[in-house]
Amino acid sequence: MANDSAGSFALVLHAHLPYVLMHGVWPHGTDWLNEATAECYVPLINAFDDMARDGISANVTLNVTPVLLEQLADEGFKAEFLAYLDHRVDFAAQNEKEFRTTGRPNLARLAAMWRTTFQGVRRDFTERYAMDLVGALRRLQDDGHIEVITCCATHGYLPLLGRDECVQAQVRTAVATYRRHFGRAPAGIWLPECAYRPRYEWTSPLDKTDTARPIERRGIEEVLHDAGIRYFIIDSHLLKGGKPIGVYIDRFEALQRLWGQFSEHYTPRDEILERSPHRTYVVSGDPSAEKTAVCFVRDPDSALQVWSGEHGYPGDTWYLDFHKKHFPGGHRYWRVTDTQADLGDKQEYHAEEIEERLEAHASHFVDLIGSVLESDENVPAGKGVVCAPFDAELFGHWWFEGPRWIHKVLRKLHEGGTVRSVTCSQYMAQQPPVGVVGLPEGSWGEGGFHWIWLNDWTEWTWRHIYECEDRFLALLAKYRDDPDPILTEILQQAGRELLLLESSDWQFLISTWSARDYAENRLSAHYNDFVAVADLAETYAATRELTDEQRGLLDKLEARDPVFPDLDLAAWRLD
DSSP states (O other): OTTTTEEEEEEEEEOOOOOOSSSOOOOHHHHHHHHHIIIIHHHHHHHHHHHHHTTOOOOOEEOHHHHHHHHHHHHHHHHHHHHHHHHHHHHHHHHHHHHHHHHHHHHHHHHHHHHHHHHHHHHHIIITTTTHHHHHHHHHHHTSSEEEEEEEOOOBBGGGGGGGHHHHHHHHEEEEEEEEHHSSSOSEEEGGGOOOOOOOOOOOOOOTTTTTOOOEEEOOHHHHHHTOOEEEOOOOHHHHHOOOOOOTTTHHHHHHHHHHGGGGGOOOOOOTTTTOOSOOOOOSSSTOOSSOOOEEEBBBHHHHHHOOTSSSGGOTTTSBBBOOOOOTTBBBBBBBOOOOOOOGGGOOOOOOHHHHHHHHHHHHHHHHHHHHHHTTSSSTTTTTEEEEEGGGGGGGTTTTTTHHHHHHHHHHHHHHOOOEOOOOHHHHHSSSSOEEEEEOBBBBBBGGTTTTTTTTTTTHHHHHHHHHHHHHHHHHHHHHHOHHHOOOOOHHHHHHHHHHHHTTOOOOOHTTTSSHHHHHHHHHHHHHHHHHHHHHHHHHHHHHOHHHHHHHHHHHHHOOOOOOOTOOOGOOOOO
Protein backbone atom coordinates (compact mmCIF):
# COMPACT_ATOMS: atom_id res chain seq x y z
CA MET A 1 0.00 0.00 0.00
CA ALA A 2 1.36 3.41 -0.92
CA ASN A 3 2.70 5.50 1.97
CA ASP A 4 0.47 8.44 1.05
CA SER A 5 -2.67 6.32 1.22
CA ALA A 6 -5.24 7.19 3.89
CA GLY A 7 -6.26 3.54 4.05
CA SER A 8 -8.65 1.12 2.43
CA PHE A 9 -12.34 0.72 1.72
CA ALA A 10 -13.91 -2.75 1.57
CA LEU A 11 -17.44 -2.79 0.19
CA VAL A 12 -19.07 -6.14 1.00
CA LEU A 13 -22.43 -6.95 -0.59
CA HIS A 14 -24.63 -9.81 0.56
CA ALA A 15 -26.89 -11.16 -2.21
CA HIS A 16 -29.48 -13.57 -0.90
CA LEU A 17 -33.01 -14.83 -1.43
CA PRO A 18 -34.57 -17.98 -0.01
CA TYR A 19 -35.36 -20.83 -2.36
CA VAL A 20 -38.54 -19.72 -4.13
CA LEU A 21 -38.51 -21.62 -7.44
CA MET A 22 -41.46 -24.00 -7.65
CA HIS A 23 -42.90 -22.41 -4.49
CA GLY A 24 -45.31 -19.79 -5.80
CA VAL A 25 -44.83 -16.85 -8.16
CA TRP A 26 -46.71 -13.71 -7.08
CA PRO A 27 -47.02 -11.93 -4.72
CA HIS A 28 -44.59 -14.24 -2.93
CA GLY A 29 -42.34 -16.65 -4.74
CA THR A 30 -40.41 -16.60 -8.00
CA ASP A 31 -41.17 -12.94 -8.67
CA TRP A 32 -39.02 -12.06 -5.64
CA LEU A 33 -36.11 -13.58 -7.53
CA ASN A 34 -37.17 -11.94 -10.79
CA GLU A 35 -37.41 -8.50 -9.14
CA ALA A 36 -34.05 -8.79 -7.40
CA THR A 37 -32.33 -10.02 -10.55
CA ALA A 38 -33.76 -7.25 -12.73
CA GLU A 39 -33.42 -4.40 -10.26
CA CYS A 40 -30.30 -5.40 -8.34
CA TYR A 41 -28.15 -8.28 -9.60
CA VAL A 42 -27.97 -7.36 -13.30
CA PRO A 43 -27.38 -3.63 -12.61
CA LEU A 44 -24.62 -4.42 -10.10
CA ILE A 45 -22.92 -6.88 -12.43
CA ASN A 46 -23.20 -4.25 -15.17
CA ALA A 47 -21.46 -1.71 -12.94
CA PHE A 48 -18.57 -4.06 -12.19
CA ASP A 49 -18.33 -5.17 -15.82
CA ASP A 50 -18.41 -1.59 -17.12
CA MET A 51 -15.52 -0.70 -14.83
CA ALA A 52 -13.58 -3.77 -15.92
CA ARG A 53 -14.03 -2.80 -19.58
CA ASP A 54 -12.54 0.59 -18.68
CA GLY A 55 -9.55 -1.08 -17.05
CA ILE A 56 -10.73 -0.44 -13.49
CA SER A 57 -11.20 -3.19 -10.92
CA ALA A 58 -14.21 -2.60 -8.67
CA ASN A 59 -12.54 -4.67 -5.94
CA VAL A 60 -15.90 -5.36 -4.33
CA THR A 61 -16.39 -8.39 -2.11
CA LEU A 62 -19.67 -10.00 -3.14
CA ASN A 63 -21.42 -12.80 -1.32
CA VAL A 64 -23.89 -14.79 -3.38
CA THR A 65 -25.50 -17.31 -1.09
CA PRO A 66 -25.40 -20.96 -2.17
CA VAL A 67 -29.18 -21.17 -2.39
CA LEU A 68 -29.22 -18.07 -4.61
CA LEU A 69 -26.45 -19.48 -6.81
CA GLU A 70 -28.51 -22.60 -7.34
CA GLN A 71 -31.51 -20.52 -8.41
CA LEU A 72 -29.61 -18.20 -10.75
CA ALA A 73 -28.08 -21.22 -12.48
CA ASP A 74 -31.43 -23.00 -12.82
CA GLU A 75 -32.64 -23.28 -16.43
CA GLY A 76 -36.24 -22.96 -15.32
CA PHE A 77 -35.49 -19.65 -13.66
CA LYS A 78 -33.91 -18.30 -16.85
CA ALA A 79 -37.10 -18.94 -18.81
CA GLU A 80 -39.25 -17.46 -16.03
CA PHE A 81 -37.04 -14.38 -15.90
CA LEU A 82 -37.38 -13.67 -19.61
CA ALA A 83 -41.17 -13.92 -19.36
CA TYR A 84 -41.12 -11.61 -16.34
CA LEU A 85 -39.08 -8.99 -18.20
CA ASP A 86 -41.45 -9.14 -21.16
CA HIS A 87 -44.38 -8.52 -18.81
CA ARG A 88 -42.59 -5.53 -17.26
CA VAL A 89 -42.01 -4.05 -20.71
CA ASP A 90 -45.64 -4.62 -21.72
CA PHE A 91 -47.00 -3.02 -18.54
CA ALA A 92 -44.72 0.00 -19.01
CA ALA A 93 -46.00 0.40 -22.57
CA GLN A 94 -49.60 0.23 -21.30
CA ASN A 95 -48.81 2.84 -18.64
CA GLU A 96 -47.15 5.09 -21.21
CA LYS A 97 -50.23 4.98 -23.42
CA GLU A 98 -52.49 5.65 -20.44
CA PHE A 99 -50.47 8.65 -19.27
CA ARG A 100 -50.24 10.19 -22.73
CA THR A 101 -53.97 9.76 -23.22
CA THR A 102 -54.74 11.43 -19.90
CA GLY A 103 -52.33 14.34 -20.41
CA ARG A 104 -49.60 13.44 -17.89
CA PRO A 105 -46.40 13.94 -19.90
CA ASN A 106 -43.90 13.46 -17.05
CA LEU A 107 -45.46 10.14 -16.06
CA ALA A 108 -45.45 9.11 -19.72
CA ARG A 109 -41.73 9.83 -19.89
CA LEU A 110 -41.20 7.75 -16.77
CA ALA A 111 -43.20 4.89 -18.25
CA ALA A 112 -40.94 5.06 -21.30
CA MET A 113 -37.96 4.99 -18.91
CA TRP A 114 -39.28 1.76 -17.36
CA ARG A 115 -39.86 0.27 -20.79
CA THR A 116 -36.30 0.95 -21.92
CA THR A 117 -34.89 -0.08 -18.54
CA PHE A 118 -36.39 -3.55 -18.67
CA GLN A 119 -35.60 -3.91 -22.36
CA GLY A 120 -32.00 -3.12 -21.43
CA VAL A 121 -31.97 -5.70 -18.66
CA ARG A 122 -33.30 -8.29 -21.08
CA ARG A 123 -30.64 -7.40 -23.64
CA ASP A 124 -27.86 -7.57 -21.05
CA PHE A 125 -29.11 -10.86 -19.66
CA THR A 126 -29.41 -12.57 -23.04
CA GLU A 127 -26.59 -10.97 -25.07
CA ARG A 128 -24.02 -9.60 -22.66
CA TYR A 129 -24.13 -12.52 -20.22
CA ALA A 130 -25.67 -15.29 -22.36
CA MET A 131 -28.23 -15.89 -19.57
CA ASP A 132 -25.41 -17.02 -17.27
CA LEU A 133 -25.08 -14.55 -14.39
CA VAL A 134 -23.06 -17.00 -12.31
CA GLY A 135 -20.65 -17.32 -15.22
CA ALA A 136 -20.40 -13.52 -15.42
CA LEU A 137 -19.44 -13.38 -11.75
CA ARG A 138 -16.96 -16.19 -12.23
CA ARG A 139 -15.25 -14.33 -15.06
CA LEU A 140 -15.10 -11.08 -13.09
CA GLN A 141 -13.51 -12.94 -10.21
CA ASP A 142 -11.11 -14.94 -12.37
CA ASP A 143 -9.99 -11.70 -14.01
CA GLY A 144 -9.27 -10.14 -10.62
CA HIS A 145 -12.02 -7.50 -10.59
CA ILE A 146 -14.15 -8.73 -7.67
CA GLU A 147 -14.01 -11.33 -4.93
CA VAL A 148 -16.96 -13.69 -4.48
CA ILE A 149 -17.42 -15.24 -1.05
CA THR A 150 -19.93 -17.70 0.31
CA CYS A 151 -22.62 -17.87 2.98
CA CYS A 152 -24.34 -20.75 4.72
CA ALA A 153 -26.13 -23.19 2.44
CA THR A 154 -29.67 -21.93 3.02
CA HIS A 155 -28.89 -18.93 5.25
CA GLY A 156 -29.36 -20.93 8.43
CA TYR A 157 -29.11 -18.79 11.57
CA LEU A 158 -26.07 -20.52 13.05
CA PRO A 159 -26.22 -19.51 16.74
CA LEU A 160 -29.72 -20.97 17.10
CA LEU A 161 -29.24 -24.24 15.19
CA GLY A 162 -29.54 -27.05 17.67
CA ARG A 163 -26.62 -29.28 16.73
CA ASP A 164 -22.99 -28.61 15.80
CA GLU A 165 -23.36 -31.16 13.02
CA CYS A 166 -26.04 -28.95 11.44
CA VAL A 167 -23.93 -25.80 11.77
CA GLN A 168 -21.10 -27.66 10.05
CA ALA A 169 -23.36 -28.98 7.29
CA GLN A 170 -24.60 -25.46 6.50
CA VAL A 171 -20.98 -24.32 6.08
CA ARG A 172 -19.54 -27.35 4.30
CA THR A 173 -22.45 -27.59 1.87
CA ALA A 174 -21.83 -23.93 1.11
CA VAL A 175 -18.16 -24.54 0.37
CA ALA A 176 -18.97 -27.50 -1.88
CA THR A 177 -21.58 -25.49 -3.79
CA TYR A 178 -19.16 -22.61 -4.23
CA ARG A 179 -16.51 -24.98 -5.62
CA ARG A 180 -18.99 -26.41 -8.11
CA HIS A 181 -19.94 -22.97 -9.44
CA PHE A 182 -16.59 -21.15 -9.24
CA GLY A 183 -13.98 -23.88 -9.53
CA ARG A 184 -12.14 -22.82 -6.40
CA ALA A 185 -12.55 -22.57 -2.64
CA PRO A 186 -14.03 -19.44 -1.03
CA ALA A 187 -11.75 -17.41 1.20
CA GLY A 188 -14.49 -15.71 3.20
CA ILE A 189 -18.04 -16.12 4.38
CA TRP A 190 -20.95 -13.86 5.22
CA LEU A 191 -22.47 -15.36 8.34
CA PRO A 192 -26.27 -15.08 8.03
CA GLU A 193 -27.35 -11.90 9.80
CA CYS A 194 -23.68 -11.52 10.81
CA ALA A 195 -24.66 -13.78 13.70
CA TYR A 196 -21.87 -15.33 15.76
CA ARG A 197 -21.65 -17.67 18.74
CA PRO A 198 -18.44 -18.54 20.66
CA ARG A 199 -17.61 -21.90 22.21
CA TYR A 200 -19.53 -22.42 25.44
CA GLU A 201 -21.90 -24.74 27.26
CA TRP A 202 -25.16 -24.19 25.41
CA THR A 203 -28.68 -24.88 26.52
CA SER A 204 -31.57 -24.93 24.08
CA PRO A 205 -33.46 -21.63 24.31
CA LEU A 206 -36.66 -23.68 24.18
CA ASP A 207 -35.76 -25.68 27.29
CA LYS A 208 -36.84 -23.43 30.16
CA THR A 209 -36.78 -26.06 32.89
CA ASP A 210 -34.38 -26.14 35.81
CA THR A 211 -33.21 -29.59 34.74
CA ALA A 212 -31.88 -28.52 31.34
CA ARG A 213 -28.41 -29.94 30.79
CA PRO A 214 -25.99 -27.71 28.88
CA ILE A 215 -23.81 -29.21 26.15
CA GLU A 216 -20.44 -28.00 24.92
CA ARG A 217 -20.83 -26.27 21.56
CA ARG A 218 -18.11 -25.28 19.12
CA GLY A 219 -17.37 -21.67 18.37
CA ILE A 220 -18.42 -20.57 14.89
CA GLU A 221 -14.79 -19.71 14.06
CA GLU A 222 -13.82 -23.35 14.70
CA VAL A 223 -16.37 -24.59 12.19
CA LEU A 224 -15.17 -22.03 9.65
CA HIS A 225 -11.52 -22.98 10.18
CA ASP A 226 -12.25 -26.66 9.60
CA ALA A 227 -14.03 -25.76 6.34
CA GLY A 228 -11.08 -23.69 5.10
CA ILE A 229 -12.78 -20.31 5.59
CA ARG A 230 -10.30 -17.55 6.43
CA TYR A 231 -12.53 -14.61 7.37
CA PHE A 232 -16.04 -13.40 8.18
CA ILE A 233 -17.78 -10.09 8.97
CA ILE A 234 -19.24 -8.92 12.28
CA ASP A 235 -21.07 -5.87 13.56
CA SER A 236 -19.00 -3.34 15.49
CA HIS A 237 -20.79 -3.89 18.80
CA LEU A 238 -19.47 -7.47 18.97
CA LEU A 239 -15.92 -6.11 18.88
CA LYS A 240 -16.24 -2.88 20.83
CA GLY A 241 -19.45 -3.09 22.83
CA GLY A 242 -21.81 -0.16 22.84
CA LYS A 243 -25.22 0.02 21.19
CA PRO A 244 -25.75 -1.98 17.99
CA ILE A 245 -26.89 -0.01 14.96
CA GLY A 246 -29.55 -2.43 13.75
CA VAL A 247 -30.29 -2.77 10.06
CA TYR A 248 -33.97 -3.60 9.60
CA ILE A 249 -36.01 -1.79 12.22
CA ASP A 250 -36.46 1.40 10.16
CA ARG A 251 -38.04 -0.60 7.33
CA PHE A 252 -40.52 -2.80 9.21
CA GLU A 253 -43.16 -1.44 11.57
CA ALA A 254 -43.71 -4.94 13.01
CA LEU A 255 -40.10 -5.02 14.19
CA GLN A 256 -40.56 -1.70 15.94
CA ARG A 257 -43.48 -3.16 17.88
CA LEU A 258 -41.62 -6.38 18.58
CA TRP A 259 -38.51 -4.50 19.74
CA GLY A 260 -40.69 -2.81 22.34
CA GLN A 261 -41.06 -6.20 24.04
CA PHE A 262 -37.29 -6.70 24.28
CA SER A 263 -35.83 -3.21 24.63
CA GLU A 264 -36.61 -2.81 28.32
CA HIS A 265 -34.43 -5.84 29.07
CA TYR A 266 -31.55 -4.68 26.87
CA THR A 267 -28.40 -3.05 28.25
CA PRO A 268 -25.50 -2.26 25.89
CA ARG A 269 -22.09 -3.61 26.83
CA ASP A 270 -19.48 -1.12 27.96
CA GLU A 271 -17.43 0.12 25.04
CA ILE A 272 -13.83 -1.08 24.66
CA LEU A 273 -12.21 2.12 23.48
CA GLU A 274 -8.85 0.69 22.42
CA ARG A 275 -10.39 -1.62 19.83
CA SER A 276 -10.95 -0.25 16.35
CA PRO A 277 -13.51 -1.39 13.77
CA HIS A 278 -10.98 -0.33 11.13
CA ARG A 279 -8.58 -3.24 11.66
CA THR A 280 -8.98 -7.00 11.49
CA TYR A 281 -8.66 -9.41 14.41
CA VAL A 282 -8.12 -13.12 14.91
CA VAL A 283 -11.19 -14.55 16.62
CA SER A 284 -10.67 -17.17 19.29
CA GLY A 285 -11.98 -17.77 22.78
CA ASP A 286 -8.57 -19.17 23.63
CA PRO A 287 -5.48 -17.23 22.46
CA SER A 288 -3.57 -20.51 22.11
CA ALA A 289 -6.25 -22.21 20.00
CA GLU A 290 -5.35 -23.32 16.49
CA LYS A 291 -8.85 -23.19 15.02
CA THR A 292 -9.40 -19.51 14.33
CA ALA A 293 -10.69 -17.15 11.67
CA VAL A 294 -10.24 -13.44 11.03
CA CYS A 295 -13.06 -10.95 11.44
CA PHE A 296 -13.73 -7.76 9.52
CA VAL A 297 -15.82 -5.23 11.42
CA ARG A 298 -18.67 -3.12 10.10
CA ASP A 299 -17.91 0.58 10.26
CA PRO A 300 -20.86 2.27 12.04
CA ASP A 301 -20.54 5.74 10.48
CA SER A 302 -20.62 4.67 6.84
CA ALA A 303 -23.30 2.08 7.62
CA LEU A 304 -25.75 4.63 8.98
CA GLN A 305 -25.20 6.90 6.01
CA VAL A 306 -26.55 4.24 3.66
CA TRP A 307 -28.76 1.95 5.75
CA SER A 308 -30.95 4.60 7.30
CA GLY A 309 -34.02 5.20 5.17
CA GLU A 310 -34.78 8.32 7.19
CA HIS A 311 -31.34 9.92 7.62
CA GLY A 312 -29.27 8.22 4.91
CA TYR A 313 -28.97 8.80 1.19
CA PRO A 314 -31.92 6.57 0.17
CA GLY A 315 -34.27 8.93 2.03
CA ASP A 316 -33.37 11.88 -0.17
CA THR A 317 -36.49 13.69 -1.31
CA TRP A 318 -35.70 13.26 -5.04
CA TYR A 319 -35.02 9.51 -5.10
CA LEU A 320 -37.64 7.01 -6.25
CA ASP A 321 -40.10 5.97 -3.56
CA PHE A 322 -40.13 2.24 -2.89
CA HIS A 323 -43.65 1.83 -1.56
CA LYS A 324 -46.04 3.61 -3.92
CA LYS A 325 -46.84 1.68 -7.10
CA HIS A 326 -49.11 2.13 -10.10
CA PHE A 327 -51.43 -0.61 -11.27
CA PRO A 328 -51.61 -2.40 -13.57
CA GLY A 329 -47.97 -3.42 -13.60
CA GLY A 330 -46.64 -2.20 -10.28
CA HIS A 331 -44.19 0.33 -11.75
CA ARG A 332 -43.17 3.22 -9.48
CA TYR A 333 -43.63 6.84 -10.57
CA TRP A 334 -43.25 8.84 -7.39
CA ARG A 335 -40.34 10.18 -5.36
CA VAL A 336 -39.64 9.93 -1.65
CA THR A 337 -40.86 13.52 -1.19
CA ASP A 338 -40.64 13.15 2.60
CA THR A 339 -39.80 10.00 4.56
CA GLN A 340 -42.80 10.70 6.80
CA ALA A 341 -45.22 11.49 3.95
CA ASP A 342 -48.28 9.34 3.36
CA LEU A 343 -48.49 7.58 0.00
CA GLY A 344 -51.14 10.02 -1.11
CA ASP A 345 -48.76 12.93 -0.60
CA LYS A 346 -45.94 11.52 -2.72
CA GLN A 347 -44.97 13.75 -5.64
CA GLU A 348 -43.97 12.68 -9.13
CA TYR A 349 -40.45 11.40 -9.73
CA HIS A 350 -38.23 13.53 -11.97
CA ALA A 351 -35.42 11.46 -13.44
CA GLU A 352 -33.52 14.56 -14.59
CA GLU A 353 -32.92 15.59 -10.97
CA ILE A 354 -31.14 12.38 -10.01
CA GLU A 355 -27.68 12.67 -11.53
CA GLU A 356 -26.80 15.72 -9.43
CA ARG A 357 -27.99 14.00 -6.24
CA LEU A 358 -25.99 10.86 -6.98
CA GLU A 359 -22.85 12.89 -7.66
CA ALA A 360 -23.24 14.79 -4.40
CA HIS A 361 -23.94 11.69 -2.34
CA ALA A 362 -21.09 9.70 -3.89
CA SER A 363 -18.65 12.54 -3.23
CA HIS A 364 -19.92 12.94 0.32
CA PHE A 365 -19.46 9.21 0.98
CA VAL A 366 -15.91 9.18 -0.39
CA ASP A 367 -15.05 12.15 1.81
CA LEU A 368 -16.69 10.41 4.78
CA ILE A 369 -14.54 7.30 4.32
CA GLY A 370 -11.40 9.42 4.33
CA SER A 371 -12.42 11.35 7.41
CA VAL A 372 -13.38 8.16 9.28
CA LEU A 373 -9.93 6.69 8.62
CA GLU A 374 -8.10 9.88 9.50
CA SER A 375 -9.99 10.37 12.76
CA ASP A 376 -9.33 6.87 14.15
CA GLU A 377 -6.48 7.43 16.59
CA ASN A 378 -6.14 3.69 17.22
CA VAL A 379 -5.00 2.99 13.64
CA PRO A 380 -1.69 4.12 12.10
CA ALA A 381 -2.03 6.25 8.99
CA GLY A 382 -2.65 4.18 5.88
CA LYS A 383 -3.23 0.91 7.76
CA GLY A 384 -6.96 0.99 8.40
CA VAL A 385 -9.95 -0.27 6.46
CA VAL A 386 -13.54 0.93 6.38
CA CYS A 387 -15.55 -2.26 5.94
CA ALA A 388 -19.03 -1.49 4.63
CA PRO A 389 -21.27 -4.59 4.53
CA PHE A 390 -24.76 -4.22 3.07
CA ASP A 391 -27.54 -6.40 1.75
CA ALA A 392 -27.08 -6.27 -2.02
CA GLU A 393 -30.84 -5.97 -2.53
CA LEU A 394 -30.75 -2.54 -0.89
CA PHE A 395 -29.13 -1.30 -4.10
CA GLY A 396 -31.62 -1.26 -6.93
CA HIS A 397 -34.57 -2.82 -5.16
CA TRP A 398 -35.06 -0.75 -2.01
CA TRP A 399 -32.96 2.11 -3.35
CA PHE A 400 -33.52 2.24 -7.09
CA GLU A 401 -30.55 4.52 -7.77
CA GLY A 402 -28.24 2.47 -5.52
CA PRO A 403 -26.25 0.58 -8.20
CA ARG A 404 -25.45 3.88 -9.93
CA TRP A 405 -24.35 5.33 -6.59
CA ILE A 406 -22.01 2.38 -6.01
CA HIS A 407 -20.59 2.79 -9.50
CA LYS A 408 -19.87 6.47 -8.84
CA VAL A 409 -18.30 5.81 -5.43
CA LEU A 410 -15.95 3.17 -6.80
CA ARG A 411 -14.90 5.35 -9.72
CA LYS A 412 -14.29 8.33 -7.44
CA LEU A 413 -12.13 6.19 -5.16
CA HIS A 414 -10.14 5.00 -8.16
CA GLU A 415 -9.69 8.50 -9.51
CA GLY A 416 -8.94 10.11 -6.13
CA GLY A 417 -6.31 7.59 -5.09
CA THR A 418 -6.31 8.58 -1.41
CA VAL A 419 -8.44 5.67 -0.22
CA ARG A 420 -8.09 2.38 -2.06
CA SER A 421 -11.01 0.13 -2.81
CA VAL A 422 -9.96 -3.41 -1.85
CA THR A 423 -11.46 -6.83 -1.54
CA CYS A 424 -11.28 -8.39 1.89
CA SER A 425 -8.61 -10.84 0.75
CA GLN A 426 -6.55 -8.01 -0.71
CA TYR A 427 -6.63 -6.15 2.59
CA MET A 428 -5.66 -9.29 4.53
CA ALA A 429 -2.67 -9.72 2.22
CA GLN A 430 -1.60 -6.11 2.89
CA GLN A 431 -2.32 -5.78 6.60
CA PRO A 432 -2.13 -8.59 9.17
CA PRO A 433 -4.63 -8.80 12.04
CA VAL A 434 -3.66 -6.68 15.04
CA GLY A 435 -4.53 -9.14 17.79
CA VAL A 436 -6.62 -12.01 19.09
CA VAL A 437 -10.09 -11.32 20.48
CA GLY A 438 -12.87 -13.31 22.03
CA LEU A 439 -16.28 -12.22 20.82
CA PRO A 440 -19.66 -12.42 22.56
CA GLU A 441 -22.70 -14.02 21.00
CA GLY A 442 -24.80 -11.73 18.83
CA SER A 443 -25.90 -10.48 15.41
CA TRP A 444 -26.31 -7.24 13.47
CA GLY A 445 -30.01 -7.00 14.27
CA GLU A 446 -31.47 -4.30 16.49
CA GLY A 447 -30.34 -5.00 20.05
CA GLY A 448 -27.48 -7.08 18.71
CA PHE A 449 -28.95 -10.48 19.60
CA HIS A 450 -31.42 -13.07 18.28
CA TRP A 451 -34.85 -11.67 19.12
CA ILE A 452 -35.87 -11.02 15.49
CA TRP A 453 -35.44 -14.74 14.77
CA LEU A 454 -36.49 -16.18 18.16
CA ASN A 455 -39.57 -14.71 19.81
CA ASP A 456 -43.11 -15.66 20.78
CA TRP A 457 -44.14 -15.59 17.11
CA THR A 458 -41.37 -17.95 15.95
CA GLU A 459 -40.70 -20.30 18.86
CA TRP A 460 -42.79 -23.01 17.22
CA THR A 461 -40.54 -22.97 14.16
CA TRP A 462 -37.50 -23.87 16.24
CA ARG A 463 -39.34 -26.78 17.82
CA HIS A 464 -39.86 -28.18 14.32
CA ILE A 465 -36.24 -27.51 13.36
CA TYR A 466 -34.74 -29.13 16.46
CA GLU A 467 -36.98 -32.16 16.08
CA CYS A 468 -35.91 -32.68 12.46
CA GLU A 469 -32.23 -32.07 13.18
CA ASP A 470 -32.24 -34.76 15.87
CA ARG A 471 -34.10 -37.23 13.70
CA PHE A 472 -31.88 -36.66 10.66
CA LEU A 473 -28.70 -37.18 12.67
CA ALA A 474 -30.17 -40.36 14.11
CA LEU A 475 -30.91 -41.59 10.57
CA LEU A 476 -27.37 -40.79 9.47
CA ALA A 477 -25.93 -42.62 12.45
CA LYS A 478 -27.81 -45.74 11.34
CA TYR A 479 -27.59 -45.54 7.56
CA ARG A 480 -24.93 -43.07 6.40
CA ASP A 481 -22.46 -45.81 5.46
CA ASP A 482 -25.06 -48.09 3.90
CA PRO A 483 -24.00 -48.59 0.24
CA ASP A 484 -27.55 -48.85 -1.10
CA PRO A 485 -27.86 -45.99 -3.67
CA ILE A 486 -31.62 -45.62 -3.21
CA LEU A 487 -31.24 -45.21 0.54
CA THR A 488 -28.55 -42.61 -0.08
CA GLU A 489 -30.88 -40.80 -2.48
CA ILE A 490 -33.64 -40.75 0.13
CA LEU A 491 -31.29 -39.45 2.82
CA GLN A 492 -30.00 -36.75 0.49
CA GLN A 493 -33.52 -35.48 -0.12
CA ALA A 494 -34.18 -35.51 3.60
CA GLY A 495 -31.02 -33.44 3.99
CA ARG A 496 -32.24 -30.93 1.40
CA GLU A 497 -35.59 -30.55 3.16
CA LEU A 498 -33.81 -30.05 6.49
CA LEU A 499 -31.49 -27.40 5.04
CA LEU A 500 -34.45 -25.56 3.52
CA LEU A 501 -36.34 -25.85 6.81
CA GLU A 502 -33.36 -24.23 8.60
CA SER A 503 -33.46 -21.07 6.48
CA SER A 504 -33.54 -17.98 8.71
CA ASP A 505 -35.76 -16.25 6.14
CA TRP A 506 -38.86 -17.92 7.53
CA GLN A 507 -38.44 -16.44 11.01
CA PHE A 508 -37.53 -13.04 9.55
CA LEU A 509 -40.61 -12.92 7.33
CA ILE A 510 -42.81 -13.98 10.25
CA SER A 511 -41.38 -11.36 12.59
CA THR A 512 -41.60 -8.53 10.06
CA TRP A 513 -45.07 -9.56 8.84
CA SER A 514 -43.80 -8.85 5.32
CA ALA A 515 -44.85 -12.28 4.05
CA ARG A 516 -45.92 -14.08 7.18
CA ASP A 517 -48.42 -16.54 5.69
CA TYR A 518 -45.99 -17.54 2.97
CA ALA A 519 -43.17 -18.13 5.46
CA GLU A 520 -45.35 -20.14 7.84
CA ASN A 521 -46.64 -22.28 4.96
CA ARG A 522 -43.15 -22.84 3.58
CA LEU A 523 -41.72 -23.88 6.92
CA SER A 524 -44.65 -26.19 7.59
CA ALA A 525 -44.33 -27.72 4.13
CA HIS A 526 -40.61 -28.45 4.51
CA TYR A 527 -41.24 -29.88 7.97
CA ASN A 528 -43.99 -32.20 6.70
CA ASP A 529 -41.94 -33.23 3.69
CA PHE A 530 -38.90 -33.94 5.84
CA VAL A 531 -41.00 -36.15 8.11
CA ALA A 532 -42.41 -37.99 5.08
CA VAL A 533 -38.94 -38.60 3.61
CA ALA A 534 -37.53 -39.62 6.98
CA ASP A 535 -40.38 -42.12 7.34
CA LEU A 536 -39.59 -43.34 3.84
CA ALA A 537 -35.95 -43.86 4.77
CA GLU A 538 -36.93 -46.03 7.73
CA THR A 539 -39.42 -48.03 5.66
CA TYR A 540 -37.04 -48.55 2.76
CA ALA A 541 -34.16 -49.54 5.05
CA ALA A 542 -36.37 -52.28 6.46
CA THR A 543 -37.87 -53.57 3.18
CA ARG A 544 -35.41 -52.44 0.46
CA GLU A 545 -38.44 -51.81 -1.73
CA LEU A 546 -40.12 -48.66 -3.01
CA THR A 547 -43.77 -48.65 -3.98
CA ASP A 548 -44.86 -46.58 -6.98
CA GLU A 549 -46.40 -44.09 -4.55
CA GLN A 550 -43.18 -43.78 -2.56
CA ARG A 551 -41.13 -43.38 -5.73
CA GLY A 552 -43.57 -40.72 -6.89
CA LEU A 553 -43.20 -38.78 -3.63
CA LEU A 554 -39.41 -38.84 -3.86
CA ASP A 555 -39.44 -37.80 -7.53
CA LYS A 556 -41.85 -34.96 -6.76
CA LEU A 557 -39.66 -33.53 -3.99
CA GLU A 558 -36.47 -33.95 -6.01
CA ALA A 559 -38.06 -32.01 -8.87
CA ARG A 560 -39.45 -29.30 -6.59
CA ASP A 561 -36.39 -28.85 -4.37
CA PRO A 562 -33.39 -29.84 -6.53
CA VAL A 563 -30.83 -27.67 -4.69
CA PHE A 564 -27.38 -29.08 -3.94
CA PRO A 565 -27.57 -32.00 -6.39
CA ASP A 566 -24.29 -33.41 -5.11
CA LEU A 567 -25.22 -33.10 -1.44
CA ASP A 568 -22.61 -34.88 0.67
CA LEU A 569 -24.02 -36.61 3.72
CA ALA A 570 -20.55 -36.50 5.25
CA ALA A 571 -21.07 -32.76 5.75
CA TRP A 572 -22.96 -33.70 8.93
CA ARG A 573 -20.13 -35.92 10.25
CA LEU A 574 -18.15 -34.15 12.97
CA ASP A 575 -14.38 -34.57 12.79
